[in-house]
Amino acid sequence: MPTAAGRLRRALGLPELPPRFKRAPLRMPASVSADGLTLRAAARRVEIAPGVAVEAWSPGDGPVGPTIRVRTGDSARITLANALSEPTILHWHGLRVPEMADGHPRLAIPTGATYQYEFPVIDRAGTYWYHAHPHHRTGVQVYRGMAGLLVIGDAAEDALGLPEGEHELPLFIQDRRLAADSTFAYEPAMHEQMEGFFGDAVFANGIRLPSKSVETTTYRVRVVNGTTSRILRLALSNGQPFTLIGNDGGLLPAPATLTHIDMGTGERVDLLIDFGTVAVGSRVMLMSAAFESPARMGGMSMGRGMGGGMGMGRMGAGGVAQGAAMALVEFTVDRAVTPVSWKPRPLPRLVTPDPRTAKRTRTFQFNSAMMQHTINGREFDMERIDETVRFGDTEVWTFVNDSPFPHPVHMHEVQFRVVERIGGRARIMPWERGLKDTVLVYPGERVSVAATFDSYRGRFLMHCHNMVHEDMGMMMNYAIA
Ligand SMILES: [Cu+2]
CATH class of the missing domain: 2.60.40.420 (Cupredoxins -  blue copper proteins)
Structure with a gap:
Protein backbone atom coordinates (compact mmCIF):
# COMPACT_ATOMS: atom_id res chain seq x y z
CA MET A 1 0.00 0.00 0.00
CA PRO A 2 1.70 3.27 -1.04
CA THR A 3 1.91 5.77 1.77
CA ALA A 4 0.64 9.32 1.42
CA ALA A 5 4.22 10.53 1.54
CA GLY A 6 5.15 7.99 -1.14
CA ARG A 7 2.36 9.19 -3.43
CA LEU A 8 3.38 12.79 -2.89
CA ARG A 9 6.98 11.97 -3.60
CA ARG A 10 6.03 10.37 -6.90
CA ALA A 11 3.66 13.21 -7.79
CA LEU A 12 6.56 15.61 -7.31
CA GLY A 13 8.81 13.39 -9.39
CA LEU A 14 11.11 12.78 -6.43
CA PRO A 15 13.33 9.74 -6.74
CA GLU A 16 13.94 7.35 -3.90
CA LEU A 17 16.63 8.74 -1.65
CA PRO A 18 19.96 8.80 -3.43
CA PRO A 19 22.45 6.24 -2.14
CA ARG A 20 24.22 7.19 1.02
CA PHE A 21 27.74 8.44 0.55
CA LYS A 22 29.99 10.75 2.40
CA ARG A 23 28.71 14.28 2.09
CA ALA A 24 30.56 17.35 3.34
CA PRO A 25 29.50 19.12 6.53
CA LEU A 26 27.62 22.30 5.61
CA ARG A 27 29.35 25.41 6.84
CA MET A 28 27.81 28.74 7.61
CA PRO A 29 29.66 31.76 6.26
CA ALA A 30 30.84 34.17 8.96
CA SER A 31 28.28 36.81 9.96
CA VAL A 32 29.57 40.37 9.67
CA SER A 33 28.13 43.84 10.22
CA ALA A 34 28.02 46.41 7.40
CA ASP A 35 29.43 49.18 9.58
CA GLY A 36 32.99 49.65 8.38
CA LEU A 37 33.16 46.32 6.58
CA THR A 38 35.94 45.63 4.08
CA LEU A 39 35.34 42.94 1.46
CA ARG A 40 38.58 41.94 -0.24
CA ALA A 41 37.86 40.19 -3.53
CA ALA A 42 40.68 37.77 -4.29
CA ALA A 43 41.50 34.39 -5.73
CA ARG A 44 42.05 32.07 -2.78
CA ARG A 45 42.30 28.36 -2.16
CA VAL A 46 39.27 27.23 -0.18
CA GLU A 47 37.91 23.90 1.03
CA ILE A 48 34.72 22.81 -0.71
CA ALA A 49 34.68 19.44 1.11
CA PRO A 50 37.01 17.90 3.71
CA GLY A 51 40.43 17.61 2.06
CA VAL A 52 39.24 19.07 -1.27
CA ALA A 53 40.59 22.54 -1.95
CA VAL A 54 40.00 24.59 -5.10
CA GLU A 55 40.69 28.12 -6.24
CA ALA A 56 37.66 30.33 -5.65
CA TRP A 57 37.20 34.04 -6.28
CA SER A 58 35.54 35.34 -3.20
CA PRO A 59 34.95 38.55 -1.25
CA GLY A 60 36.05 37.03 2.07
CA ASP A 61 38.01 34.17 3.59
CA GLY A 62 35.53 31.43 2.67
CA PRO A 63 34.41 29.82 -0.59
CA VAL A 64 31.67 32.47 -0.82
CA GLY A 65 31.37 35.85 0.87
CA PRO A 66 30.39 36.39 4.51
CA THR A 67 26.74 36.87 5.49
CA ILE A 68 26.20 40.57 6.04
CA ARG A 69 23.65 41.16 8.82
CA VAL A 70 22.07 44.58 9.13
CA ARG A 71 18.88 46.12 10.48
CA THR A 72 16.50 48.52 8.81
CA GLY A 73 17.71 52.02 9.65
CA ASP A 74 21.39 51.04 9.86
CA SER A 75 24.04 52.78 7.79
CA ALA A 76 26.13 50.52 5.58
CA ARG A 77 29.74 51.58 5.07
CA ILE A 78 31.44 48.93 2.99
CA THR A 79 34.78 49.00 1.17
CA LEU A 80 35.31 46.68 -1.78
CA ALA A 81 39.02 46.04 -2.40
CA ASN A 82 39.71 44.38 -5.74
CA ALA A 83 42.61 41.91 -5.59
CA LEU A 84 41.23 39.86 -8.50
CA SER A 85 43.08 39.84 -11.81
CA GLU A 86 40.20 41.63 -13.57
CA PRO A 87 37.68 44.43 -12.90
CA THR A 88 34.79 43.83 -10.55
CA ILE A 89 32.00 45.62 -8.67
CA LEU A 90 29.38 44.43 -6.16
CA HIS A 91 25.61 44.87 -6.41
CA TRP A 92 23.28 44.59 -3.38
CA HIS A 93 20.51 42.52 -4.92
CA GLY A 94 17.03 43.58 -3.76
CA LEU A 95 18.14 46.71 -1.90
CA ARG A 96 17.08 50.22 -2.78
CA VAL A 97 20.28 52.24 -2.68
CA PRO A 98 21.64 55.48 -4.23
CA GLU A 99 22.80 55.17 -7.84
CA MET A 100 26.49 55.21 -6.95
CA ALA A 101 26.02 52.34 -4.48
CA ASP A 102 24.10 50.06 -6.86
CA GLY A 103 27.05 48.30 -8.49
CA HIS A 104 26.23 49.27 -12.08
CA PRO A 105 28.80 47.64 -14.41
CA ARG A 106 30.13 51.06 -15.49
CA LEU A 107 31.34 51.46 -11.89
CA ALA A 108 33.58 48.35 -12.06
CA ILE A 109 36.99 49.00 -10.55
CA PRO A 110 40.33 47.69 -11.86
CA THR A 111 42.71 45.34 -10.07
CA GLY A 112 44.22 47.01 -7.04
CA ALA A 113 41.49 49.67 -6.68
CA THR A 114 38.92 50.13 -3.93
CA TYR A 115 35.29 51.25 -4.03
CA GLN A 116 33.47 52.88 -1.16
CA TYR A 117 29.78 52.12 -0.59
CA GLU A 118 27.70 54.22 1.77
CA PHE A 119 23.96 53.86 2.02
CA PRO A 120 21.20 53.75 4.61
CA VAL A 121 19.36 50.41 4.90
CA ILE A 122 15.77 51.33 4.03
CA ASP A 123 14.39 47.92 3.07
CA ARG A 124 12.30 45.55 5.20
CA ALA A 125 13.57 42.53 7.06
CA GLY A 126 14.31 39.81 4.56
CA THR A 127 16.80 37.66 2.67
CA TYR A 128 18.80 39.65 0.16
CA TRP A 129 22.17 38.91 -1.42
CA TYR A 130 25.14 40.58 -3.02
CA HIS A 131 27.14 39.58 -6.04
CA ALA A 132 29.63 40.72 -8.65
CA HIS A 133 28.11 42.69 -11.55
CA PRO A 134 30.86 43.63 -14.09
CA HIS A 135 29.62 43.51 -17.69
CA HIS A 136 30.28 40.21 -19.53
CA ARG A 137 31.89 38.73 -16.37
CA THR A 138 29.01 38.46 -13.87
CA GLY A 139 28.45 34.78 -14.68
CA VAL A 140 32.00 33.59 -14.18
CA GLN A 141 32.67 35.73 -11.13
CA VAL A 142 29.53 34.69 -9.25
CA TYR A 143 30.16 31.08 -10.27
CA ARG A 144 33.62 31.22 -8.72
CA GLY A 145 32.25 32.63 -5.45
CA MET A 146 31.88 36.41 -5.74
CA ALA A 147 28.58 36.48 -3.84
CA GLY A 148 27.06 36.17 -0.39
CA LEU A 149 23.91 36.74 1.63
CA LEU A 150 22.73 40.03 3.05
CA VAL A 151 20.14 39.55 5.78
CA ILE A 152 18.07 42.46 7.05
CA GLY A 153 16.27 42.32 10.39
CA ASP A 154 13.70 44.72 11.85
CA ALA A 155 11.45 45.12 14.89
CA ALA A 156 8.32 43.80 13.16
CA GLU A 157 10.10 40.55 12.40
CA ASP A 158 11.62 40.31 15.90
CA ALA A 159 8.09 40.32 17.35
CA LEU A 160 7.29 37.04 15.55
CA GLY A 161 9.79 34.98 17.52
CA LEU A 162 11.01 33.07 14.45
CA PRO A 163 13.68 30.37 14.88
CA GLU A 164 17.13 31.97 15.19
CA GLY A 165 20.71 31.25 16.09
CA GLU A 166 21.63 27.67 15.17
CA HIS A 167 18.01 27.13 14.04
CA GLU A 168 18.35 29.66 11.25
CA LEU A 169 20.09 28.31 8.16
CA PRO A 170 21.03 30.61 5.27
CA LEU A 171 21.63 28.52 2.15
CA PHE A 172 23.32 30.03 -0.89
CA ILE A 173 22.70 27.42 -3.60
CA GLN A 174 24.88 27.03 -6.72
CA ASP A 175 25.52 24.29 -9.27
CA ARG A 176 29.04 23.98 -10.62
CA ARG A 177 31.47 21.64 -12.39
CA LEU A 178 35.02 20.91 -11.40
CA ALA A 179 37.60 20.68 -14.18
CA ALA A 180 40.30 18.00 -14.11
CA ASP A 181 42.72 20.51 -12.59
CA SER A 182 40.31 21.17 -9.68
CA THR A 183 39.30 24.62 -10.81
CA PHE A 184 35.70 25.62 -11.31
CA ALA A 185 35.00 24.96 -14.99
CA TYR A 186 33.01 27.71 -16.68
CA GLU A 187 33.13 27.79 -20.47
CA PRO A 188 29.60 27.87 -21.83
CA ALA A 189 29.53 25.86 -25.09
CA MET A 190 27.42 27.03 -28.05
CA HIS A 191 24.10 25.57 -26.90
CA GLU A 192 24.86 26.67 -23.34
CA GLN A 193 25.22 30.22 -24.59
CA MET A 194 21.57 29.91 -25.56
CA GLU A 195 19.88 27.88 -22.81
CA GLY A 196 22.32 28.58 -20.00
CA PHE A 197 25.13 26.90 -18.10
CA PHE A 198 24.37 23.99 -15.77
CA GLY A 199 26.68 22.37 -13.23
CA ASP A 200 26.86 18.73 -12.25
CA ALA A 201 27.14 19.14 -8.47
CA VAL A 202 25.23 21.24 -5.97
CA PHE A 203 27.03 23.63 -3.64
CA ALA A 204 25.51 25.36 -0.62
CA ASN A 205 27.49 28.22 0.93
CA GLY A 206 30.37 27.08 -1.28
CA ILE A 207 30.38 23.53 0.14
CA ARG A 208 29.97 20.67 -2.36
CA LEU A 209 27.22 18.10 -1.66
CA PRO A 210 26.59 19.39 1.86
CA SER A 211 25.01 17.69 4.85
CA LYS A 212 23.68 19.31 7.99
CA SER A 213 22.93 17.69 11.32
CA VAL A 214 19.62 18.93 12.76
CA GLU A 215 17.41 18.51 15.83
CA THR A 216 13.76 17.44 15.95
CA THR A 217 12.46 21.00 15.84
CA THR A 218 11.56 23.81 13.43
CA TYR A 219 14.27 25.57 11.42
CA ARG A 220 14.12 28.80 9.51
CA VAL A 221 15.78 28.09 6.16
CA ARG A 222 16.61 31.01 3.87
CA VAL A 223 17.31 29.86 0.32
CA VAL A 224 19.00 31.98 -2.35
CA ASN A 225 19.07 30.64 -5.89
CA GLY A 226 22.62 31.68 -6.80
CA THR A 227 22.96 29.32 -9.77
CA THR A 228 24.07 30.58 -13.16
CA SER A 229 20.94 29.44 -15.00
CA ARG A 230 19.07 26.73 -13.09
CA ILE A 231 15.46 26.82 -11.95
CA LEU A 232 15.13 24.99 -8.61
CA ARG A 233 11.96 23.14 -7.64
CA LEU A 234 12.40 23.06 -3.86
CA ALA A 235 10.84 20.05 -2.14
CA LEU A 236 11.61 17.71 0.75
CA SER A 237 12.51 14.12 -0.10
CA ASN A 238 9.93 12.70 2.32
CA GLY A 239 7.14 14.67 0.64
CA GLN A 240 6.61 16.70 3.79
CA PRO A 241 5.34 20.26 3.25
CA PHE A 242 7.16 23.36 4.44
CA THR A 243 5.82 26.75 5.45
CA LEU A 244 6.72 29.65 3.19
CA ILE A 245 6.91 32.85 5.25
CA GLY A 246 8.87 35.19 2.98
CA ASN A 247 10.39 35.77 -0.43
CA ASP A 248 12.50 38.40 -2.23
CA GLY A 249 11.13 41.47 -0.45
CA GLY A 250 10.66 40.00 3.05
CA LEU A 251 7.78 38.42 4.92
CA LEU A 252 4.59 37.57 3.03
CA PRO A 253 1.18 38.92 4.09
CA ALA A 254 0.38 35.37 5.31
CA PRO A 255 2.32 32.11 5.53
CA ALA A 256 1.60 29.35 2.99
CA THR A 257 1.97 25.59 3.39
CA LEU A 258 3.47 24.14 0.21
CA THR A 259 5.09 20.91 -0.99
CA HIS A 260 7.13 22.60 -3.70
CA ILE A 261 8.35 26.04 -4.76
CA ASP A 262 9.93 26.97 -8.09
CA MET A 263 12.68 29.56 -7.97
CA GLY A 264 14.75 31.06 -10.76
CA THR A 265 18.22 32.55 -10.44
CA GLY A 266 18.18 35.55 -8.11
CA GLU A 267 14.98 34.62 -6.27
CA ARG A 268 14.87 33.94 -2.52
CA VAL A 269 12.51 32.13 -0.18
CA ASP A 270 12.25 32.08 3.60
CA LEU A 271 10.94 28.73 4.86
CA LEU A 272 10.06 27.00 8.10
CA ILE A 273 10.94 23.31 8.00
CA ASP A 274 9.68 21.18 10.88
CA PHE A 275 11.84 18.15 11.63
CA GLY A 276 9.76 17.46 14.76
CA THR A 277 7.95 14.52 13.17
CA VAL A 278 11.04 12.98 11.56
CA ALA A 279 12.48 9.94 13.36
CA VAL A 280 15.87 10.45 14.96
CA GLY A 281 18.49 8.68 12.87
CA SER A 282 16.80 9.34 9.54
CA ARG A 283 17.64 11.86 6.88
CA VAL A 284 15.67 14.23 4.73
CA MET A 285 17.00 15.82 1.55
CA LEU A 286 16.16 19.33 0.49
CA MET A 287 15.75 18.58 -3.22
CA SER A 288 15.31 20.28 -6.48
CA ALA A 289 12.55 17.89 -7.61
CA ALA A 290 12.24 16.85 -11.26
CA PHE A 291 10.11 18.99 -13.55
CA GLU A 292 9.62 19.38 -17.24
CA SER A 293 12.03 22.03 -18.46
CA PRO A 294 10.10 25.08 -19.65
CA ALA A 295 12.63 25.53 -22.47
CA ARG A 296 11.16 24.86 -25.91
CA MET A 297 13.09 24.06 -29.05
CA GLY A 298 11.21 23.72 -32.32
CA GLY A 299 7.96 23.46 -30.40
CA MET A 300 9.24 20.54 -28.36
CA SER A 301 10.09 20.44 -24.73
CA MET A 302 13.79 20.09 -24.06
CA GLY A 303 12.72 17.18 -21.86
CA ARG A 304 13.59 16.19 -18.37
CA GLY A 305 17.00 14.94 -17.47
CA MET A 306 17.51 11.36 -18.50
CA GLY A 307 19.23 8.69 -16.47
CA GLY A 308 21.97 10.15 -14.36
CA GLY A 309 20.70 13.59 -15.11
CA MET A 310 22.36 13.91 -18.52
CA GLY A 311 19.79 15.43 -20.80
CA MET A 312 19.55 14.65 -24.45
CA GLY A 313 20.94 17.01 -27.02
CA ARG A 314 23.73 18.41 -24.90
CA MET A 315 26.74 16.70 -26.39
CA GLY A 316 30.01 17.89 -24.99
CA ALA A 317 28.45 19.33 -21.86
CA GLY A 318 28.80 17.82 -18.43
CA GLY A 319 25.95 19.54 -16.63
CA VAL A 320 22.80 18.04 -15.16
CA ALA A 321 19.92 19.09 -17.41
CA GLN A 322 17.44 21.77 -16.41
CA GLY A 323 14.56 20.01 -14.65
CA ALA A 324 16.46 16.89 -13.57
CA ALA A 325 16.16 16.03 -9.87
CA MET A 326 19.11 17.09 -7.73
CA ALA A 327 19.67 16.73 -4.00
CA LEU A 328 20.60 20.15 -2.62
CA VAL A 329 21.26 19.67 1.10
CA GLU A 330 21.06 16.52 3.22
CA PHE A 331 19.59 16.97 6.70
CA THR A 332 20.45 14.21 9.17
CA VAL A 333 18.06 14.26 12.10
CA ASP A 334 20.44 13.41 14.90
CA ARG A 335 19.16 14.83 18.16
CA ALA A 336 15.77 14.64 19.85
CA VAL A 337 14.77 17.86 21.55
CA THR A 338 11.46 19.21 22.78
CA PRO A 339 10.19 20.68 19.52
CA VAL A 340 9.48 24.38 19.46
CA SER A 341 6.80 24.71 16.84
CA TRP A 342 6.14 28.08 15.30
CA LYS A 343 2.48 29.02 15.43
CA PRO A 344 1.45 31.09 12.44
CA ARG A 345 0.84 34.59 13.70
CA PRO A 346 -0.29 37.64 11.78
CA LEU A 347 2.69 38.79 9.74
CA PRO A 348 3.58 42.47 9.47
CA ARG A 349 1.25 44.53 7.32
CA LEU A 350 2.48 44.83 3.78
CA VAL A 351 1.68 47.58 1.29
CA THR A 352 2.47 46.70 -2.32
CA PRO A 353 2.36 48.99 -5.38
CA ASP A 354 -1.19 49.41 -6.69
CU1 LIG B 1 17.22 35.11 -19.86
Missing part, protein backbone atom coordinates in the same frame (compact mmCIF):
# COMPACT_ATOMS: atom_id res chain seq x y z
CA PRO A 355 -1.42 48.86 -10.47
CA ARG A 356 -4.63 50.95 -10.58
CA THR A 357 -2.55 54.04 -9.79
CA ALA A 358 -0.05 53.35 -12.60
CA LYS A 359 0.85 56.42 -14.66
CA ARG A 360 2.26 54.35 -17.48
CA THR A 361 2.57 50.85 -18.87
CA ARG A 362 5.71 49.66 -20.67
CA THR A 363 6.24 46.40 -22.53
CA PHE A 364 9.52 44.54 -22.83
CA GLN A 365 10.15 41.73 -25.30
CA PHE A 366 12.74 39.17 -24.24
CA ASN A 367 14.24 37.52 -27.31
CA SER A 368 16.79 34.72 -27.59
CA ALA A 369 17.75 33.77 -31.13
CA MET A 370 20.77 33.53 -33.41
CA MET A 371 23.23 33.49 -30.50
CA GLN A 372 21.80 36.75 -29.16
CA HIS A 373 19.78 37.65 -26.08
CA THR A 374 18.01 40.99 -26.34
CA ILE A 375 15.35 43.16 -24.70
CA ASN A 376 13.12 44.95 -27.25
CA GLY A 377 15.59 43.88 -29.94
CA ARG A 378 18.62 45.54 -28.35
CA GLU A 379 21.70 44.33 -26.53
CA PHE A 380 22.92 46.19 -23.44
CA ASP A 381 24.81 49.42 -24.04
CA MET A 382 26.48 50.76 -20.93
CA GLU A 383 25.83 54.41 -21.85
CA ARG A 384 22.41 54.21 -23.54
CA ILE A 385 19.40 55.05 -21.35
CA ASP A 386 16.62 52.86 -22.71
CA GLU A 387 13.73 54.11 -20.58
CA THR A 388 13.15 57.11 -18.33
CA VAL A 389 10.56 57.00 -15.55
CA ARG A 390 9.37 59.90 -13.40
CA PHE A 391 10.47 59.87 -9.77
CA GLY A 392 7.55 58.98 -7.52
CA ASP A 393 5.40 57.35 -10.22
CA THR A 394 3.94 53.88 -10.13
CA GLU A 395 4.15 52.03 -13.44
CA VAL A 396 3.19 48.62 -14.77
CA TRP A 397 5.95 46.81 -16.67
CA THR A 398 5.03 43.82 -18.80
CA PHE A 399 7.69 41.24 -19.59
CA VAL A 400 6.87 39.26 -22.74
CA ASN A 401 8.70 36.03 -23.48
CA ASP A 402 8.24 34.67 -26.98
CA SER A 403 11.69 33.07 -26.85
CA PRO A 404 12.39 29.36 -26.30
CA PHE A 405 13.98 29.85 -22.85
CA PRO A 406 12.73 30.90 -19.41
CA HIS A 407 13.98 34.32 -18.25
CA PRO A 408 14.16 35.31 -14.57
CA VAL A 409 13.65 39.08 -14.92
CA HIS A 410 15.23 41.29 -12.26
CA MET A 411 14.69 45.00 -11.62
CA HIS A 412 17.20 46.99 -9.62
CA GLU A 413 16.04 49.69 -7.20
CA VAL A 414 12.42 48.57 -6.68
CA GLN A 415 10.46 45.83 -4.99
CA PHE A 416 7.51 45.13 -7.28
CA ARG A 417 4.20 43.34 -7.04
CA VAL A 418 3.45 40.61 -9.57
CA VAL A 419 0.01 41.58 -10.87
CA GLU A 420 -0.71 39.22 -13.76
CA ARG A 421 0.60 36.29 -15.75
CA ILE A 422 -1.03 35.60 -19.13
CA GLY A 423 -0.20 32.43 -21.08
CA GLY A 424 1.90 29.52 -19.86
CA ARG A 425 1.21 28.92 -16.18
CA ALA A 426 -1.45 31.68 -16.44
CA ARG A 427 -1.55 32.51 -12.73
CA ILE A 428 0.45 34.12 -9.97
CA MET A 429 2.18 31.38 -8.02
CA PRO A 430 1.76 31.26 -4.21
CA TRP A 431 5.45 32.12 -3.78
CA GLU A 432 5.07 35.23 -5.97
CA ARG A 433 2.84 37.18 -3.60
CA GLY A 434 4.19 40.05 -1.52
CA LEU A 435 7.14 42.07 -2.78
CA LYS A 436 9.61 40.77 -5.32
CA ASP A 437 12.57 41.96 -7.36
CA THR A 438 12.91 38.95 -9.67
CA VAL A 439 10.18 37.02 -11.48
CA LEU A 440 10.33 33.96 -13.72
CA VAL A 441 8.83 34.43 -17.18
CA TYR A 442 8.47 31.16 -19.08
CA PRO A 443 8.27 30.83 -22.87
CA GLY A 444 4.80 31.93 -23.97
CA GLU A 445 4.19 34.02 -20.85
CA ARG A 446 3.50 37.74 -20.34
CA VAL A 447 4.09 38.75 -16.75
CA SER A 448 3.10 42.22 -15.49
CA VAL A 449 4.51 43.83 -12.38
CA ALA A 450 3.68 47.10 -10.62
CA ALA A 451 6.52 49.18 -9.18
CA THR A 452 6.78 52.59 -7.53
CA PHE A 453 10.00 54.45 -8.33
CA ASP A 454 10.24 56.60 -5.22
CA SER A 455 13.55 55.82 -3.54
CA TYR A 456 16.37 57.50 -5.49
CA ARG A 457 16.93 59.20 -8.80
CA GLY A 458 19.61 57.87 -11.13
CA ARG A 459 20.54 55.16 -13.60
CA PHE A 460 19.58 51.60 -12.75
CA LEU A 461 19.22 48.24 -14.51
CA MET A 462 16.57 45.77 -15.56
CA HIS A 463 17.88 42.46 -16.86
CA CYS A 464 17.51 38.73 -17.19
CA HIS A 465 19.23 37.01 -14.25
CA ASN A 466 20.17 33.90 -16.20
CA MET A 467 23.78 35.05 -15.97
CA VAL A 468 24.68 33.71 -19.41
CA HIS A 469 21.89 35.80 -20.94
CA GLU A 470 22.78 38.82 -18.83
CA ASP A 471 26.46 38.67 -19.80
CA MET A 472 25.47 38.46 -23.48
CA GLY A 473 23.47 41.68 -23.19
CA MET A 474 19.92 40.85 -22.04
CA MET A 475 19.99 43.96 -19.90
CA MET A 476 18.97 47.62 -20.18
CA ASN A 477 19.48 50.91 -18.38
CA TYR A 478 16.57 52.86 -17.07
CA ALA A 479 16.70 56.27 -15.45
CA ILE A 480 14.57 57.52 -12.59
CA ALA A 481 14.45 61.28 -13.16
